[in-house]
Amino acid sequence: MTATTPNGIAVRAANVSRHYQMGSALIRAVDDISLEIRCGEFLALLGSSGSGKSTLLNMMAGLDRPTSGDIFAEGRNLREMTPLELARYRREAVGMVFQSFNLLPRMTLEENVELPLRLAEVDRSERAGRVREALEHVRLEKRLAHRPSELSGGEQQRAALARALVNRPKLLFADEPTGNLDSATGEEIMRLLAEIQRSLGMTIVMVTHERPLADRFASRIAALADGKLASDGAKAEVLRSSDVHRSEVQR
Amino acid sequence: MKSGDLGELAVRNLRESFLRNSLTTLGVAVGIASLVAMLSLGVGLQELASKRLSQSGLFDTVVVMTRSNLRGFGRPPRGDSSPKQPSPPLDPAAREEMEKLPNVVEVYPQIRFLTEVRYADAPYSAMVAGVPDSARSSGAFDGMQGRFFSSATADEAILQIEFAKDLSSQPSTLLGKELDLRYAERQALAPQAGADNRPGTNRNPAGSGFSIVPRQRKLRIVGIVETEPAAGFGGFGSGRLLIPLQVAEALRAAQTNDLRDIVRGTGGESTYASLTVRVSKPSQVEAIETAIKNMGFSTFSLLDATRNLRIFFAVFDLLLAIFGSLALAVATLGIINTLVMAILERRREIGILKALGAADRDVKQLFFVEAGVMGLLGGFLGVGFGWLIGQAVTFGTNVYLKQQNLPPAHVFSVPWWLIVGAIGFGVMVSLAAGLYPASRAARLNPVEALRYE
Numbered sequence: 001m002t003a004t005t006p007n008g009i010a011v012r013a014a015n016v017s018r019h020y021q022m023g024s025a026l027i028r029a030v031d032d033i034s035l036e037i038r039c040g041e042f043l044a045l046l047g048s049s050g051s052g053k054s055t056l057l058n059m060m061a062g063l064d065r066p067t068s069g070d071i072f073a074e075g076r077n078l079r080e081m082t083p084l085e086l087a088r089y090r091r092e093a094v095g096m097v098f099q100s101f102n103l104l105p106r107m108t109l110e111e112n113v114e115l116p117l118r119l120a121e122v123d124r125s126e127r128a129g130r131v132r133e134a135l136e137h138v139r140l141e142k143r144l145a146h147r148p149s150e151l152s153g154g155e156q157q158r159a160a161l162a163r164a165l166v167n168r169p170k171l172l173f174a175d176e177p178t179g180n181l182d183s184a185t186g187e188e189i190m191r192l193l194a195e196i197q198r199s200l201g202m203t204i205v206m207v208t209h210e211r212p213l214a215d216r217f218a219s220r221i222a223a224l225a226d227g228k229l230a231s232d233g234a235k236a237e238v239l240r241s242s243d244v245h246r247s248e249v250q251r
Numbered sequence: 252m253k254s255g256d257l258g259e260l261a262v263r264n265l266r267e268s269f270l271r272n273s274l275t276t277l278g279v280a281v282g283i284a285s286l287v288a289m290l291s292l293g294v295g296l297q298e299l300a301s302k303r304l305s306q307s308g309l310f311d312t313v314v315v316m317t318r319s320n321l322r323g324f325g326r327p328p329r330g331d332s333s334p335k336q337p338s339p340p341l342d343p344a345a346r347e348e349m350e351k352l353p354n355v356v357e358v359y360p361q362i363r364f365l366t367e368v369r370y371a372d373a374p375y376s377a378m379v380a381g382v383p384d385s386a387r388s389s390g391a392f393d394g395m396q397g398r399f400f401s402s403a404t405a406d407e408a409i410l411q412i413e414f415a416k417d418l419s420s421q422p423s424t425l426l427g428k429e430l431d432l433r434y435a436e437r438q439a440l441a442p443q444a445g446a447d448n449r450p451g452t453n454r455n456p457a458g459s460g461f462s463i464v465p466r467q468r469k470l471r472i473v474g475i476v477e478t479e480p481a482a483g484f485g486g487f488g489s490g491r492l493l494i495p496l497q498v499a500e501a502l503r504a505a506q507t508n509d510l511r512d513i514v515r516g517t518g519g520e521s522t523y524a525s526l527t528v529r530v531s532k533p534s535q536v537e538a539i540e541t542a543i544k545n546m547g548f549s550t551f552s553l554l555d556a557t558r559n560l561r562i563f564f565a566v567f568d569l570l571l572a573i574f575g576s577l578a579l580a581v582a583t584l585g586i587i588n589t590l591v592m593a594i595l596e597r598r599r600e601i602g603i604l605k606a607l608g609a610a611d612r613d614v615k616q617l618f619f620v621e622a623g624v625m626g627l628l629g630g631f632l633g634v635g636f637g638w639l640i641g642q643a644v645t646f647g648t649n650v651y652l653k654q655q656n657l658p659p660a661h662v663f664s665v666p667w668w669l670i671v672g673a674i675g676f677g678v679m680v681s682l683a684a685g686l687y688p689a690s691r692a693a694r695l696n697p698v699e700a701l702r703y704e
C-alpha cells in the first residue's frame with residue numbers, strides 16, 4: 001500500500017486498533033479509530049483515563065504499533081516501517097512531552113536538551129547554539145547547568161518542551177503535559193504550547209482529560225471513550241458530546 | 252549515535268553508579284591479574300629453565316667421538332650403530348674442519364686426567380678438567396666465590412667446593428694461594444725414518460710411541476665454584492680442579508685414551524678422545540650433527556630433550572591459563588550481574604532514550620560500551636596488579652633462595668604480548684558478558700519502559 005498523506009494532512013489514522021491480551025480477556029485499548037490531523041493544527045485528544053487516548057498518541061508518535069489499521073505520517077505508513085526507520089521518525093519528525101516530564105535526573109538541563117541532538121548525530125559545534133535557542137523558547141536559558149531536581153515542576157516541563165523542540169520536529173505530541181502541575185503552572189505551559197504552535201507553525205497533538213484547557217487552547221478536540229472516537233470536530237460540537245460523555249461517566 | 256557521544260554517555264553512566272561499577276571493574280581486574288600472574292609465572296619459569304639449560308650447555312652442544320669398532324666402552328650412541336667404516340682420527344685437523352662449519356661457535360677437546368695435587372705439602376688426588384674460555388660468559392660460573400680465570404693461558408685454578416673442603420676447612424681462605432699440580436707429560440718419541448709425522452697422515456703403527464715424563468706446575472687458586480658447573484655432558488662437569496683449557500692442552504698430560512691410541516697405532520700423534528662442538532643456537536644442532544656425521548664421526552646431542560621441554564611448558568602454560576581464567580569467569584558473571592541490574596534501574600531512562608529516537612542499536616551499543624570500558628579499565632588495572640603480584644612472588648622467592656644460599660632468580664616475566672593480550676582479553680570477555688544485558692536492554696518496549704517507576 002502506498003503510504004502518502006495528502007497535502008495539508010500531518011497525520012492520518014485509518015481504522016486503527018490496538019488490542020492487548022490480558023489473560024483470557026482481550027482489551028480493546030483503541031478500537032477502529034480513523035482520524036486526520038491537518039498541518040499546523042492544535043488537536044486535543046480528550047477523554048477519561050482508559051479511554052485509549054494515550055495509546056493512540058503513542059502509536060502516532062511511533063512508540064507503539066497498531067494491531068490493525070494504518071497510520072500515515074511524513075508520507076509513510078508507520079506500520080510498514082522497520083524499527084530503525086521508526087526510531088528515525090521519532091528522532092527527526094516528532095517531539096514528545098510527557099506528564100511526568102521524563103528528564104534524565106543525572107543530566108543537567110543543557111545535557112537533557114542536547115540528548116536528541118546526540119541521537120540525531122548533529123555536529124558538536126552546532127549543538128550549543130541549538131540547545132540555547134530551544135531553551136530561549138521556553139525561557140530557561142539561564143538554567144543551563146541545573147539538574148532537573150533543582151527545578152520546579154513547571155520549569156521541568158518547560159525543559160522537556162525545549163528538549164522536544166530542539167530537533168525542530170514538525171509534530172509535537174504531548175501526553176497530559178499539565179497532569180503533574182498546579183492549574184496556574186499548567187496554564188503557563190499551555191500558553192507556551194500555543195505560542196510555539198503559532199510561532200513555529202507546528203502540528204500539536206495533546207492528550208488531556210481536562211476539558212477547560214482543551215477548550216481554551218486547542219483548535220480542535222477529538223473525544224475518545226472506550227477506545228472509540230466519541231466525537232471529532234469544532235469545539236462547540238465537542239462541547240455537546242463531552243456533555244454526553246460526562247453524563248455517561250456520571251451514570 | 253556517534254562513537255564519541257556513545258563513549259561519553261557510557262562513561263557518564265558508569266560514573267553515576269560509581270561504587271558498583273568500580274567493584275565490578277575491580278572484579279575484572281582481579282581476574283585479569285590472576286591470569287597475568289599465572290602466565291607470567293609460566294613464562295618466567297620457562298625462561299629460567301631455558302636459561303639454566305642453555306647455561307648448562309646441554310642443548311647447544313654436540314659431542315663428537317670416533318666411530319669405534321670396539322664394543323662396550325666407547326660404543327657409538329643409539330641410532331648410530333650401523334656398521335661403518337672406521338672414522339678418520341679425531342685430531343687437530345678434524346677439529347679445524349669442524350670449526351669451519353657454519354654456526355659453530357667453538358670446538359674444544361675434552362681434556363681430563365686424574366692426577367695428584369699438592370697443597371701445603373699434602374698430596375690429594377684430583378680429576379683435572381680443562382675449561383674453555385667461553386665458559387666465562389655462559390653463566391655456568393655465576394655465583395662463584397672468587398673470579399674466573401684472568402686469561403685463557405693463566406696458570407690459575409678454580410676448585411670445586413667439595414675439593415676445596417678437602418684442602419681446607421675454610422675454603423674461602425684458599426683464594427690466592429698456590430698449589431702444585433703433578434702430572435705425567437706425554438712426549439712423542441722421535442719417529443722412525445721414512446715415517447710422516449703430520450697429523451692424520453701417519454697410519455704406520457710400527458715403531459711410534461711416546462714416553463711419560465713426570466712434571467709439576469704451580470697454579471694459583473682464583474675461584475671456588477659453589478655448585479658444580481654442568482657445562483655439557485662430557486664437558487668439565489665432573490672435574491674437581493678446573494684449569495684453562497689452553498693451559499690443559501699445553502700440559503700435554505697423558506690421558507686415558509693415549510694407551511688406546513698406541514694399541515690402535517695412530518702413530519704417536521695426539522688425538523682427542525672426544526671433541527665438544529658448541530653451536531650458536533640449539534635449532535642448529537641437528538644440521539651440525541649431520542655435517543659431522545658426514546665427516547665420518549659419531550655424534551651425540553640432547554636434541555630430543557629440548558623438544559620435550561617445549562611440550563612440557565606448553566601444557567604447563569595452558570594449565571596455568573585455565574586456573575587464571577577461573578577468576579576471570581567469576582568476574583564475567585559480575586559484569587553480567589551489574590549490567591542486568593543497571594537495566595532494571597535504568598528501565599525508564601531506556602524508555603526515554605527510545606522515545607527521543609534512540610534505535611535499538613543505540614541502546615545496545617551504549618550497554619556494550621559500558622561493558623567494554625569496564626573491561627578496558629579492569630584490564631589495565633589487572634595487568635598492574637598482576638605485575639605487582641609477580642614482583643612480590645619474585646621478592647619472596649629470592650628471599651627464600653637467599654636463605655638456601657642459592658643465587659637469585661627471576662621466576663616472573665611479563666612480556667609485552669601478555670600485557671596487550673591480557674587487556675584485549677579483558678575487553679573481549681567484558682563485551683561477551685555485555686552481550687545478553689545489551690540485547691535485553693535494546694529489546695525493551697518503550698511504552699512499558701516509560702510506564703516503569
